[in-house]
Amino acid sequence: ELKVEQNPLFLSMQEGKNYTIYCNYSTTSDRLYWYRQDPGKSLESLFVLLSNGAVKQEGRLMASLDTKARLSTLHITAAVHDLSATYFCAVLSMDSNYQLIWGAGTKLIIKP
Amino acid sequence: DSGVTQTPKHLITATGQRVTLRCSPRSGDLSVYWYQQSLDQGLQFLIQYYNGEERAKGNILERFSAQQFPDLHSELNLSSLELGDSALYFCASRGHGGTGELFFGEGSRLTVL
Numbered sequence: 001e002l003k004v005e006q007n008p009l010f011l012s013m014q015e016g017k018n019y020t021i022y023c024n025y026s027t028t029s030d031r032l033y034w035y036r037q038d039p040g041k042s043l044e045s046l047f048v049l050l051s052n053g054a055v056k057q058e059g060r061l062m063a064s065l066d067t068k069a070r071l072s073t074l075h076i077t078a079a080v081h082d083l084s085a086t087y088f089c090a091v092l093s094m095d096s097n098y099q100l101i102w103g104a105g106t107k108l109i110i111k112p
Numbered sequence: 113d114s115g116v117t118q119t120p121k122h123l124i125t126a127t128g129q130r131v132t133l134r135c136s137p138r139s140g141d142l143s144v145y146w147y148q149q150s151l152d153q154g155l156q157f158l159i160q161y162y163n164g165e166e167r168a169k170g171n172i173l174e175r176f177s178a179q180q181f182p183d184l185h186s187e188l189n190l191s192s193l194e195l196g197d198s199a200l201y202f203c204a205s206r207g208h209g210g211t212g213e214l215f216f217g218e219g220s221r222l223t224v225l
Contacts, residue, residue: 031211033213033214035216040200040221041218041219042114042216042217042219043155043204043214043216044216045213045214048213050211088154088155090214097160097167098212100214102154103154104154105154105155107152
């Protein structure tokens with residue numbers, strides 16, 4: 001059974017700093033998704049990573065996927081307050097009717 | 113705008129009551145997923161429908177039921193409501209083929225008093 005673990009679950013950081021959120025998963029998959037959720041709002045798709053070595057960047061966020069290590073990272077460069085949100089990773093389960101298995105989410109607070 | 117429409121946006125009701133949440137997927141999407149998110153919690157998968165048929169079930173209580181209609185809209189029925197059912201309920205749709213990405217609606221916030 002595929003399990004997805006995110007860490008840290010909570011992160012408070014200063015503006016201007018760099019940090020990385022990690023998403024580990026337990027069985028083979030080659031598709032991973034990152035979503036952003038503002039408090040009380042919907043989930044917004046950030047990145048879709050479809051193969052080993054995939055790297056996607058949008059503004060100050062960069063996501064990568066290493067399917068051999070079963071690890072994805074979401075890197076934040078020179079954080080700004082507007083990036084404060086909860087970030088979820090989700091992994092496509094190949095043996096569970098192609099369901100998305102979700103991490104618990106990382107609540108990111110960026111202080112001015 | 114994801115193209116997924118959910119109604120109502122907010123709903124306040126009393127314990128023991130029954131409510132229906134409605135979802136219209138993106139045009140052309142055959143799959144509909146329902147999720148529950150309690151305050152400051154993660155996403156709990158409830159149920160998935162594909163082209164009118166139930167495809168997968170998650171942690172859905174027996175008091176909850178859902179269906180997908182021929183026009184592909186879906187309804188989630190919640191009955192004998194309890195205080196603990198207060199949550200955001202999200203619907204998401206997924207296209208046939210493609211990247212497997214889910215597109216989420218704005219959610220229905222249910223408050224049970």
